[in-house]
Amino acid sequence: MDLVPLTTPSREKLRLAFTVNGEPRDLVVESYKTLLEVLREDLGLTGTKHGCELGECGACAVILDGELVLSCLVAAVECPGRSATTVEGLRQGPELHPLQQCFADHGAAQCGYCTPGMLVAAKWLLDRNPRATRGEIAEALSGQICRCTGYLQIFDAVEAAGRTLRGEPAPAPLLPSVHRGSTNGR
Amino acid sequence: MAGSDPRPFNVLGKPLRRVDALGKVTGDTRFADDFAMPGMLYLKLSRSTVPHARIAAIDVSRALAVDGVRAVLTGKDFPVPFGILPVSQDEHALCLDKVRFVGDPVAAVVATEELIAEEAAALIGVTYEPLTTIASPEEALRVPEPRIHDYGDGGNVHKAVAFDFGDVPAALASAHLVVEDWFFYQGNTHLALEQHAALAYLGTDERLTIVSSTQTPHYVHRAAAKVLGVPASRIRVIAPPQGGGFGGKTDPFNHEIVAAKAAMITGRPVKIALTREEVFYCHRGRHPxxxxxxxxxxxxxxxxxxxxxxxxxxxxxxxxxxxxxxxxxxxxxxxxxxxxxxxxxxxxxxxxxxxxxxxxxxxxxxxxxxxxxxxxxxxxxxxxxxxxxxxxxxxxxxxxxxxxxxxxxxxxxxxxxxxxxxxxxxxxxxxxxxxxxxxxxxxxxxxxxxPIYWNEMPHSGVQLLLDRSGSVTAFCGAAEVGQGSDNVLAALVAEVLGIDILDVKVVTGDTALGPVDLGSYSSRVTLMMGNAAVEAAQRARDRLADAAGLGIPLERIAFGGSRVFDASDPEKGISFAEAVQRAEAKGGTVGTIGSYRPPKAPGHxxxxxxxxxxxxxxxxxxxxxxxxxxxxxxxxxxxxxxxxxxxxxxxxxxxxxxxxxxxxxxxxxxxxxxxxxxxxxxxxxxxxxxxxxxxxxxxxxxxxxxxxxxxxxxxxxxxxxxxxxxxxxxxxxxxxxxxxxxxxxxxxxxxxxxxxxxxxxxxxxxxxxxxxGPSKFPAVSWPEALIVPPPWEGGDGNAINEPKRRERPERRRAEVAKP
The missing domain is CATH 3.30.365.10 (Aldehyde oxidase/xanthine dehydrogenase, molybdopterin binding domain)
Structure with a gap:
């Protein structure tokens, strides 16, 4: 089987002036790059992850001008003048965002690789709908794949963060019930 | 019971935030592909497009001619085979003389940019002499030639085993009811969200260093030493936290070894991150x-x-x-x-x-x-x-x-x-x-x-360093896949020493910075690393108790709330940091070790x-x-x-x-x-x-x-x-x-x-x-079954139709160690 050589992408440089996590950035990047690549490679913001680079896993989700996007599917050439929020932008100074607090407390991050995308998608949801129900949370996160948690502790964390954002007390993590016993001693 | 303690627990059983949670929720945790170094080159693999063939020729000239390409490697650069088990050292970092599946790596390109490496890899021309494809186990049993490998139990059978623990046909003949069934379990893959990635470089410490998303840094260490011909003492494998593994990162992988070789050849850091499609080819997933x-x-x-x-x-x-x-x-x-x-x-x-x-x-x-x-x-x-x-x-x-x-x-x-x-x-x-x-x-x-390779050493070791500040550092080779093993280590040490879990700093997944732990597989880490951690912490506790100078019998000394105190008079005591200082003054730097090896099994x-x-x-x-x-x-x-x-x-x-x-x-x-x-x-x-x-x-x-x-x-x-x-x-x-x-x-x-x-x-x-579902099972030429009477039928754990292995340890050792 003959391999078809890839066509060389344009090596033209792109001047990219845009806002990242509220800070102006002005840089020159390879024009073929995706927003994901610019964030990770040119800006060193490696918090945004990649799991497929085909728009299938949701790990690279960021907020761009208020919309939730997959940064692996956004070309850098689309970004001049726009404003991106990544996981690094959730924290206000040393203070964690309530979503970050609740993800940490409720076991919503196991390996942590899908977590940046989950957090960003959940922030996008709660920014719009701080009263999101569990069903709405599941719907909003349906493009984010997590292979560790089975999602339930993520739902718990987003619900708890919603409560915090609404000024209600955050619930403690839901724990399994514990029984004692052995096969012989029943 | 290791670590038994009549007191209520300080840490165990509590719904505490895991010690590594902060990095995970801020994006600050650095996974293998998040590492970059100045002067870093990029590696791409050229993979087989045919399922089974001899490699007649590889033409790398067009790839070498691409601007920015620094090296092209082929199987000739990797004559030494490797594999996770000593009995199946059947992989080459790049295919030597034949390819065995679509996706098998054949050649590698190292270039100044990832895109250049990818373009050049596509220019590598391989001439294949196709061989019959073996698509299923049934075909493998039916078609002994061509053999996919020239070892195993004949034809395309890799391994066939047979055991009789008592006379089952006789039992079935006298049973009230006999039920017969056929089942099929399809294969599936781990699909860890993190794609495998590796970064290799020659460190200023004169060590070839491999940073890789691996669950088993110790086995990567061994495989790299074997294939690359570098003394193991001059290789360092670092397993940063992984973005999920589920078993998919427990083999030493070709891309890790190729990246290391490329770093040796070019003298530059070399990085590879697999695409999702390549991860499906790495596989190592559930057997159908x-x-x-x-x-x-x-x-x-x-x-x-x-x-x-x-x-x-x-x-x-x-x-x-x-x-x-x-x-x-x-x-x-x-x-x-x-x-x-x-x-x-x-x-x-x-x-x-x-x-x-x-x-x-x-x-x-x-x-x-x-x-x-x-x-x-x-x-x-x-x-x-x-x-x-x-x-x-x-x-x-x-x-x-x-x-x-x-x-x-x-x-x-x-x-x-x-x-x-x-x-x-x-x-x-x-x-x-x-x-x-x-x-x-x-x-x-x-x-x-x-263990996977025969040896008498511990399966896990933990080393503790107690600092005058009251901070404790726990070193262990265990790999944090995401499951929380770092938290297990910190929690157990904190529990035994009665300190805050965040006062335990863990250093894991680095072959140069901690005792060997065999890896994060077989659900072994909590039990094995955990026992090693408890042993090390109890030894530290003993040293602190001995030096605390509370003027009470040792058995009354308690540890809790970051204090060392009299269990009968809790007001009487000193801070944990003070206890460390007294121990250091009395006996020198306070460091302890613990290790674990499982009990001997009764079967022989x-x-x-x-x-x-x-x-x-x-x-x-x-x-x-x-x-x-x-x-x-x-x-x-x-x-x-x-x-x-x-x-x-x-x-x-x-x-x-x-x-x-x-x-x-x-x-x-x-x-x-x-x-x-x-x-x-x-x-x-x-x-x-x-x-x-x-x-x-x-x-x-x-x-x-x-x-x-x-x-x-x-x-x-x-x-x-x-x-x-x-x-x-x-x-x-x-x-x-x-x-x-x-x-x-x-x-x-x-x-x-x-x-x-x-x-x-x-x-x-x-x-x-x-x-x-299936309704038949193909004919397999099983080996002669080992006959092992169950314990209640007078057995002693040996087979009656093989030499007693218990009496022949030298034979057992030779077999397991055979490459």
Whole structure:
């Protein structure tokens, strides 16, 4: 089987002036790059992850001008003048965002690789709908794949963060019930 | 019990935030691909486009001519083979003379930019002389030539094993009822969200350093030394936290070794991050297994004889496959009383990505078969399948027919818990057409009893450094896959020393900075690293108690609240930091070590090394489903699962492991398939992966996940740290069979294979046999069975038809160490 050589992408440089996590950035990047690549490679913001680079896993989700996007599917050439929020932008100074607090407390991050995308998608949801129900949370996160948690502790964390954002007390993590016993001693 | 303590716990059992949570929620945790170095070059692999062929010629001239290309490597650069098991060193970092599956790496390009490396790799021309493709185990048995490998048990059989633990045919002949079944468990893959990545460089410390997303830095260390010819003392492997593994990052991989070689050749840091498609080719996932079972029971349903034959589709390389083969039979005996047991297992090579260990390693397949098989036996005998599991549960402290020593068993409380929570007694067989409940139970290891390569050294070591500030650093080679092993280490040290968990700094996953831990596989880390950690911490405690100068007997000295004090007069004491200072003044720098090696196993026959564990965990699940008869769609309404954890170190993390196991199991049971197809003839006819992408490889998304009720059974295990057992793998096991049994309860058809797709449910509904699944097992030329009498038939753990291995340790050693 003959391999078809890839066509060389344009090596033209792109001047990219845009806002990242509220800070102006002005840089020159390879024009073929995706927003994901610019964030990770040119800006060193490696918090945004990649799991497929085909728009299938949701790990690279960021907020761009208020919309939730997959940064692996956004070309850098689309970004001049726009404003991106990544996981690094959730924290206000040393203070964690309530979503970050609740993800940490409720076991919503196991390996942590899908977590940046989950957090960003959940922030996008709660920014719009701080009263999101569990069903709405599941719907909003349906493009984010997590292979560790089975999602339930993520739902718990987003619900708890919603409560915090609404000024209600955050619930403690839901724990399994514990029984004692052995096969012989029943 | 290691670490037994009459006081209430400070850390254990508390729902504390895990010690590495902050990095994970801020994006600051650095995974392998998040590392970059100045002057770094990029590596891309050129992979085979044909499933089975000799390599006639490789033309790298066009690739070398591309601007920015710094090196091109081929198999000639890697004459030394490697592999995870000493008995199957069958991989070359780049294919030497033949390719064995579509995706097998043939050549590598190193360039100044990733894009240039990718473009140049596409310009490498390989001339192949095609060989017959072996697409399935049945074909592998039928077509002995050409052989995919020139080793193994003949033709394209990699490994065939046979054991008779008592005379099963005689037991079946006198049984009240004999039930025969065939099952198939499709292969599936880990699909960890993090793609494998590696960065190799020559460090200023004169060490070849490999930063890699690996669950087993120690084995990568060994393989790299072997293949690259560099002394192991001059190699350092760093395993940063991984973005999930599930067994998919436990082999040493070709891309790690090629990156290291490229760094040696160029003198520059070299980085590779695999694409998602390449991760599907790395695979090492669940073996597809065909099973044939025959079981005889007495009138009460007690198993008098059980026989299982397994046929594994191994893919193109050995990987852990020999162990996987044994595991399809080893743990059949650790849940229910089985008087006599017969096991035959056969792994074949095929021209597909290699299979290996995935969560449950080799045991979910026979567990699926056994638990559905039991459901059918109970149906025939008119017994309640939940009650059967209670009545037939193995007693604590049993020695099984195949000579496994089982200590604590939480099986019965697990079954009772899910029966009570699900309303089983009121609802089983009573939900009406289209709705059903199913039950299954299972068991898993807490680490393997033997190391992968034969040696007498510990399986895990922990070193502690106590600082004058009161901070404690814990060093261990264990790899943090995401499961929370760093937290286990910190929690146990903090518990023993009575300090805040955040005052324990962990340094893990670095072969230069911690004692060896064999790796994050076999559910071994909590028990083995945990015992090493407790031992090291208790030694530190002894030194501090000795130097505390409280003027009281040692046994009255207590540790808690970051203080060292008089248990009878808690006001009397000093701070933990002060205690460290006094110990340092008295005896010098305060550092301690702890290590762990599992107890010797009672079995001595050849093959007895797979199956023993210091402890076994138990699980049970009830699943409720709704089945739509017009479409065959199975909707999971709820899962009740109980897990025998021994003791929960952190209940939040334990819940996450249980629910994550349920989630992964539901994917396997309902939709996940590592399946292959042949391209049409005009496109070469090659055997290719059907769905090497996350979109097409179906897995559960948020909207597919049912409610899960998790119950923990705490029955502290004397061999576990503070009584703890594993939780990462065991809870996966009962889910697929419980689901299949629930489908039967709902619509009275049997789907005897996973995944249980709507097509299969429909086919079963339309079939006169009310069943979908395999109905034959091919002829395998089994080796002469090792005859090992069970303990109650006068055995001593040896086979009667081989030389007594117990008396011949030199032979045993020679065999295991053979490359």
């Amino acid at each position: 297994v065909l099973m044939h079972m025959r079981t005889g029971v007495d009138r009460a349903g007690h198993i008098v004889g059980h026989s299982i034959e397994t046929l594994l589709d191994g893919g193109a390389y050995g990987s852990y496959g020999v162990a996987s083969t044994f595991y399809t039979g080893a743990l059949e005996t650790v849940t229910y009383r089985i008087d006599r047991y017969r096991f035959r297992g056969c792994r074949t090579f095929t021209n597909k990505p290699p299979c290996g260990p995935k969560r449950g390693h080799g045991t979910p397949q026979p567990r699926f078969g056994l638990e559905v098989h039991i459901d059918k036996i109970c149906e025939k005998l008119g017994l309640d399948p939940a009650q059967w599991r209670i009545d037939n549960a193995l007693a604590e402290g049993s020695l099984t027919a195949n000579w496994l020593k089982v200590r604590t068993i939480g099986l019965v409380p697990c079954v009772e818990a899910v029966v009570a929570a699900s309303g089983w007694k009121e609802r089983f067989r009573k939900l009406g057409r289209g709705r059903g409940l199913g039950i299954a139970a299972s068991s898993y290891l807490c680490g393997a009893g033997l 026959y050849k093959g007895a090394g797979v199956g023993p564990s210091p402890s076994y965990s138990y699980s049970a699940a009830v699943i409720e489903v709704a089945v739509e008869e017009s479409t065959g769609i199975v909707r999971v309404e709820k899962v009740w699962i109980a897990h025998d954890i021994g003791r929960a170190i952190n209940p939040v993390l334990v819940r996450g492991q249980v629910e994550g196991s349920v989630y992964m199991a539901l994917g396997e049971a309902l939709m996940e398939e590592q399946a292959f197809r042949r391209l049409p003839p005009r496109l070469s006819g090659a055997l290719v992966h059907q769905t090497p992408s996350m979109l097409e490889y179906k897995s559960l998304a948020t909207l597919d996940m049912p409610a899960v009720e998790t119950i923990l059974i705490e029955n502290p295990e004397p061999n576990g740290p503070f009584g703890a057992k594993e939780v990462g793998q065991g809870p996966l096991l009962p889910v697929p069979p419980a689901l299949a049994n629930a489908v039967y309860d709902a619509v009275r058809v049997r789907v005897d294979e996973v995944p249980i797709t709507p097509e299969k449910v429909l086919a079963a509904l339309r079939s006169s046999s009310a069943r979908f």
